[in-house]
Amino acid sequence: MMKTTRTALELHEAIQSGQQTALSVLDDVYNKIAEHEPAIEGFNCLTQELARETAREVDRRVQVGETLPLLAGVPIAIKDNINIKGYPTTCSSRILEGYVSPYDATVYQKLKQHLMPVIGKTNLDEFAMGSSTETSALKITKNPWDLSRVPGGSSGGSAAVVSANMVPLSLGSDTGGSVRQPASLCGITGIKPTYGLVSRYGLVAFASSLDQISPFGQNVKDTAALLQVISGADELDSTSIKNHPEPNYLQCIDQDISDLRIGVIQELQNDAIQPEVLKSIQDAVQTFESLGATTQPVSLPSFQYAVAAYYILATAEASSNLGRYDGVRYGQRVEEPDSDLHTMYRKTRSQGFGPEVKRRIILGTFCLSSGYYDAFYAKAEKARELMRHELRKAFEQVDILVCPTSPSTAFKIGEKLNDPVNMYLSDIATIPVNMAGIPAISIPCGFDQQHLPIGLQLMGPHQSEARLFQAAYAFEQKTGLCNLIPDLKIPPKSEPLI
Amino acid sequence: MPQTPTQTEYEAVIGLEIHVQLRTQSKLFCPDSTRFGDEPNVNTCPVCLGYPGALPVLNKKAVEYAVMLGLALNCEIAELSKFDRKHYFYPDLPKAYQISQYNMPVCTNGYMELSTGTRVRINRAHMEEDAGKLVHAGAEGLAGSDYSLVDLNRAGTPLLEIVSEPDIKSAAEAREYMTNMRNIVRYLGVCDGNMEEGSMRCDVNISVRPKGQTEFGTKTEIKNMNSTRAIEQAAEYEIARQVQILESGGSITQASRLWNEATSETMLMRVKEGEADYRYFPEPDLRPLHISREWIEALKRQLPELPEERRARYISELDFSTHDASILVDVKELGDFFDAARPHCPHYKTLVNWLTGEITAYLKTEKKSMADTRLTPNALAELVELQENNTISSTTAKKLLAELLEKGGSPAKIVEERDMAQISDVGELKKMVEDVIANNPKQAQQFRDGKEQVLGFFVGQIMRATQGSANPELVNQLLRELI
Numbered sequence: 001m002m003k004t005t006r007t008a009l010e011l012h013e014a015i016q017s018g019q020q021t022a023l024s025v026l027d028d029v030y031n032k033i034a035e036h037e038p039a040i041e042g043f044n045c046l047t048q049e050l051a052r053e054t055a056r057e058v059d060r061r062v063q064v065g066e067t068l069p070l071l072a073g074v075p076i077a078i079k080d081n082i083n084i085k086g087y088p089t090t091c092s093s094r095i096l097e098g099y100v101s102p103y104d105a106t107v108y109q110k111l112k113q114h115l116m117p118v119i120g121k122t123n124l125d126e127f128a129m130g131s132s133t134e135t136s137a138l139k140i141t142k143n144p145w146d147l148s149r150v151p152g153g154s155s156g157g158s159a160a161v162v163s164a165n166m167v168p169l170s171l172g173s174d175t176g177g178s179v180r181q182p183a184s185l186c187g188i189t190g191i192k193p194t195y196g197l198v199s200r201y202g203l204v205a206f207a208s209s210l211d212q213i214s215p216f217g218q219n220v221k222d223t224a225a226l227l228q229v230i231s232g233a234d235e236l237d238s239t240s241i242k243n244h245p246e247p248n249y250l251q252c253i254d255q256d257i258s259d260l261r262i263g264v265i266q267e268l269q270n271d272a273i274q275p276e277v278l279k280s281i282q283d284a285v286q287t288f289e290s291l292g293a294t295t296q297p298v299s300l301p302s303f304q305y306a307v308a309a310y311y312i313l314a315t316a317e318a319s320s321n322l323g324r325y326d327g328v329r330y331g332q333r334v335e336e337p338d339s340d341l342h343t344m345y346r347k348t349r350s351q352g353f354g355p356e357v358k359r360r361i362i363l364g365t366f367c368l369s370s371g372y373y374d375a376f377y378a379k380a381e382k383a384r385e386l387m388r389h390e391l392r393k394a395f396e397q398v399d400i401l402v403c404p405t406s407p408s409t410a411f412k413i414g415e416k417l418n419d420p421v422n423m424y425l426s427d428i429a430t431i432p433v434n435m436a437g438i439p440a441i442s443i444p445c446g447f448d449q450q451h452l453p454i455g456l457q458l459m460g461p462h463q464s465e466a467r468l469f470q471a472a473y474a475f476e477q478k479t480g481l482c483n484l485i486p487d488l489k490i491p492p493k494s495e496p497l498i
Numbered sequence: 499m500p501q502t503p504t505q506t507e508y509e510a511v512i513g514l515e516i517h518v519q520l521r522t523q524s525k526l527f528c529p530d531s532t533r534f535g536d537e538p539n540v541n542t543c544p545v546c547l548g549y550p551g552a553l554p555v556l557n558k559k560a561v562e563y564a565v566m567l568g569l570a571l572n573c574e575i576a577e578l579s580k581f582d583r584k585h586y587f588y589p590d591l592p593k594a595y596q597i598s599q600y601n602m603p604v605c606t607n608g609y610m611e612l613s614t615g616t617r618v619r620i621n622r623a624h625m626e627e628d629a630g631k632l633v634h635a636g637a638e639g640l641a642g643s644d645y646s647l648v649d650l651n652r653a654g655t656p657l658l659e660i661v662s663e664p665d666i667k668s669a670a671e672a673r674e675y676m677t678n679m680r681n682i683v684r685y686l687g688v689c690d691g692n693m694e695e696g697s698m699r700c701d702v703n704i705s706v707r708p709k710g711q712t713e714f715g716t717k718t719e720i721k722n723m724n725s726t727r728a729i730e731q732a733a734e735y736e737i738a739r740q741v742q743i744l745e746s747g748g749s750i751t752q753a754s755r756l757w758n759e760a761t762s763e764t765m766l767m768r769v770k771e772g773e774a775d776y777r778y779f780p781e782p783d784l785r786p787l788h789i790s791r792e793w794i795e796a797l798k799r800q801l802p803e804l805p806e807e808r809r810a811r812y813i814s815e816l817d818f819s820t821h822d823a824s825i826l827v828d829v830k831e832l833g834d835f836f837d838a839a840r841p842h843c844p845h846y847k848t849l850v851n852w853l854t855g856e857i858t859a860y861l862k863t864e865k866k867s868m869a870d871t872r873l874t875p876n877a878l879a880e881l882v883e884l885q886e887n888n889t890i891s892s893t894t895a896k897k898l899l900a901e902l903l904e905k906g907g908s909p910a911k912i913v914e915e916r917d918m919a920q921i922s923d924v925g926e927l928k929k930m931v932e933d934v935i936a937n938n939p940k941q942a943q944q945f946r947d948g949k950e951q952v953l954g955f956f957v958g959q960i961m962r963a964t965q966g967s968a969n970p971e972l973v974n975q976l977l978r979e980l981i
Binding site: 081082083089091096099101102103105200201202203204205207208209235236237238239316317319320323324326328329330341345365368369370373377 | 543544547548549550551552553554555556583585587589592593594595640648775777778779782783784785
């Protein structure tokens, strides 16, 4: 069904023009959360006080006639691996139980500057490791289109709460597809920006060379506006891009795309992809042609190494990044009266981490071990260089590349949890993007026979976000596939039993 | 006939790893202060505490200090270097990895010349962050303690680790290498060179082998020496220990050993079982470090006079003895003091004597540095001039120096105010000499009879009467004339 409520940008307009107060918008959000959260379970915690404080400030400024910054007053949810001072950052892991952050992530500072009320923190796969949000130690988030299915992951909570229309915008983090894949499975828009466009300061690291904070929205414009808010150089993040021109994606978003050259990735057009997904992508390519774009097949042979190379590099970095959870300074410590230091380390980490995190720490530790480094890490780096090279070449021929975001639509809860390799393969189309550090957006492009959303992925060269938004927006305008919200049936309240 | 073991001559093979704490205001990757001696954990932030999500940002000053030290050690400075993570678990290492430089260090291929003619090659110098400190309750170390407290004030302090090749051949050379290194860091101002506080730390790798043998013997690594003297003693002890073991048919165990200052012995710390696996990989949170030629050249131009340059200047231009030059080179502030006083003082040799003699002795007994005293280079130059032109006697000069060190002031003024100038007025002294001779006829006769020693008696009398301010040469001369 089509959403009848306002988009994020419309809400902002309404607040700025005084048609609606930021506080009333916030009340609507919390009402919807009260209604749908029990079924969806997307939030790890709500930050009502924080949100109300910001909303009050917005209303105060409107009253004195101030012009608000972009998206001011629009509520947003953030993934629970982004730090807000004074609030827990759980990463949906038991090992961070009791940890309260002493500092703000840069991205939160940006939201604060833009007066966007942060309404809560959302569930994720433990430490963002997973593709279904099932590895969370806290709860299982459901896909709003079918509550027996996963929302994707790792940013499943952030995707589900936007998809269920509890909140118009959210932030996730994308290391190998963790925003685009859940966007695809939940029928919303998600963009993984160029590596370094958004500061990582305050984002709990999974794989530092791949992680990027990424926005979700219910349509392309809202998502573009949010990226505009959070991007920019940060002196606290050495890997953030310096001298990037101040982006204004909205200004040129409706530009004509008839000169657009589109490449269709051949390696993601095979029988590993669900047939309905494949069909939908082919339709999408035709839609682009009808908009005047030219299309051509593009072959990227190195993509076959993507998943294997990714699971070496990402786990190697993860094994290093997660060493700090040792029970010494914060979080859970498990010790017994007579236990020595090493016993404390072992027990704390054995009990604090879940099986998927342990699997990746062990895998990564192995790959970095002396004698194996060259065979694994160094080789994976070569594969990564090869992917970069091939993509650079491809972008000499075409402006953007298209492929499905995920090989399948949302799968059943529990279906792949004990089949890690199969689970890892759900990121086959998204991983190369992180490996190359380029941007890619996922937008809805149709439904399968079970009425589960299908996502289309558009990739572009470094810092081509504006172009991606234009292509995505043109597609969205043509197909009308935006602001889709699932028909969430609220289970009838049962009468109390005697 | 087989050679008996006692006839084998051994030679030592020594290499040093020196950690130099770079004296930046803030830490290597975050803005916290590097101050020493504050309350535990006050100089910390999410970055150096290893909090989830915090990221390192490289301190530019630390890079400049590393480059300057590399240049002073004749190193090649890498225009492209990078940082790596070195992994191990310990409570004083918050991230469970240390950010270091593994295979692309900032400085490589340097050397230092020793006075023995030995050229010690420097393999590399790389930047890294220091760890925190543990305080153990109820025991010396972690083992057996009731609990341990973690202080992360030092965590993230910039270090430059300088690794020499095993080119050092004796304990004395090891000491000289370290002394020179300390001088260099002090001259550059990149480190206070204080080994006792740990601003400079050093591990000595030692092995011995029969003279003429090309392959190395099994080495041990000695830690925990907090003075250059301790380095020499520890190396001497360890060489002797290893030779003794080999002589008696034993073999050396590869191990880390601790120098025990109290017993003057090295003690086993831990046996190394294979190489520790630190799982190095490139630090993804930092971009590779580019140091432009222009930047390196600019730093080269800023380098101050280095210890060896100063030594050469003192010996060849000013004709110092090696001994005097060493004192003024090794104690930088004395050399600085000399250089500041020298333009005001033509009699610079006397100046050197004061600095290497009385003043050095004073600083040692009082455990003070030059900066703790009130003496200025101008005042010392003035004092030397008063002495050289015979305005004051050397006895007076000594007394005056003691006062200048404690209270400061201008020696010329003090001499004038307190009438301390020595009596060189012939008329005045002649009267005194005549009186003394008249009052001591017996001794006067003894002198006339050829007893030279009696002269000393008369000088003593005059000095007593003038409270030491009579010009001794003049007194001698007058006595000989008048007796």
